[in-house]
Amino acid sequence: MKERAIGEVILDLKNISLSFGAMRVLNNISFDVRKSEIRSIIGPNGAGKSSMLNVINGVYHPQEGEISFRGEVRKQMKVHEAAGFGIARTFQNIALFKGMSTLDNIMTGRNLKMKSSMFSQAIYWGKAQKEEIEHRRKVEEIIDFLEIQAIRKTPVGRLPYGMQKRVELGRALAAEPEILLLDEPMAGMNVEEKEDMSRFVLDINDEFGTTIVLIEHDMGVVMDISDRVVVLDYGRQLADGTPDVVRNNQDVIDAYLGVSH
Numbered sequence: 706m707k708e709r710a711i712g713e714v715i716l717d718l719k720n721i722s723l724s725f726g727a728m729r730v731l732n733n734i735s736f737d738v739r740k741s742e743i744r745s746i747i748g749p750n751g752a753g754k755s756s757m758l759n760v761i762n763g764v765y766h767p768q769e770g771e772i773s774f775r776g777e778v779r780k781q782m783k784v785h786e787a788a789g790f791g792i793a794r795t796f797q798n799i800a801l802f803k804g805m806s807t808l809d810n811i812m813t814g815r816n817l818k819m820k821s822s823m824f825s826q827a828i829y830w831g832k833a834q835k836e837e838i839e840h841r842r843k844v845e846e847i848i849d850f851l852e853i854q855a856i857r858k859t860p861v862g863r864l865p866y867g868m869q870k871r872v873e874l875g876r877a878l879a880a881e882p883e884i885l886l887l888d889e890p891m892a893g894m895n896v897e898e899k900e901d902m903s904r905f906v907l908d909i910n911d912e913f914g915t916t917i918v919l920i921e922h923d924m925g926v927v928m929d930i931s932d933r934v935v936v937l938d939y940g941r942q943l944a945d946g947t948p949d950v951v952r953n954n955q956d957v958i959d960a961y962l963g964v965s966h
Contacts (some may be wrong), residue, residue, distance in 0.1 A: 711932060715916065716761070716884060721770035723756055726957030730756045731761065731767065732940045736885065737740065743917045745927045747951075748937035749960070755797055757937070758886050761918065762787040762794050773809055791883035795873050795890055797920075805861030807872050811847055812863055814879025815840040847875045851905060867898035874905065884916045891923060903930055916928045928952060936960075 716738040721730040724937040759765040763784040926947040944954040
């Protein structure tokens with residue numbers, strides 16, 4: 706695997722704390738994300754990993770701390786702002802339109818790119834027609850990239866779990882994100898499906914230069930593909946660094962990895 710050209714910090718989270726009533730979900734978490742890197746967040750179940758992604762893309766608003774995106778401080782990132790800034794997301798539980806085809810599901814990821822009015826889209830004429838042709842061309846490129854040509858017209862509800870995960874990745878890619886948030890993209894997959902998904906994550910990072918923030922429980926995957934790893938444990942931050950640094954951190958070994966390896 707060739708060396709990645711990691712750039713400047715584009716996302717900086719400082720002293721993030723999040724509570725739901727009396728329950729502290731995140732406690733004073735600070736880390737940054739650099740352009741074109743693969744940044745993994747790991748930790749046991751209940752560590753606060755998905756909550757951290759929800760803070761980044763504006764689903765949750767922390768009571769303390771601030772988020773800087775491209776150098777601009779935003780105490781509370783709103784969902785529509787995050788999407789407009791180029792932050793796309795996949796979810797731990799698949800969120801697709803099960804009755805729609807693979808192609809149509811991926812097309813929904815182009816919504817923010819559509820500029821013509823609803824009236825123009827309804828009559829499908831002129832600028833709207835040209836725009837949809839261009840969007841469909843982009844979606845077909847994603848379908849080719851993810852090697853899912855054979856299921857492009859298949860309703861996603863009929864697809865096996867691993868393929869549905871790949872379609873959801875395609876929908877996120879359709880937004881042409883600068884930062885792609887992946888919440889356990891390999892959960893529930895067999896070894897072959899994990900290998901395929903790992904390859905696609907690396908290819909997205911390499912070919913498109915997309916910055917990726919990844920939650921994943923498979924430590925083999927995390928250590929193989931990540932540039933840096935931040936470790937959470939029940940809302941606390943245990944470690945932050947390269948895979949080698951994290952792998953050899955005694956606190957991480959005790960709390961998560963279980964053994965030194």
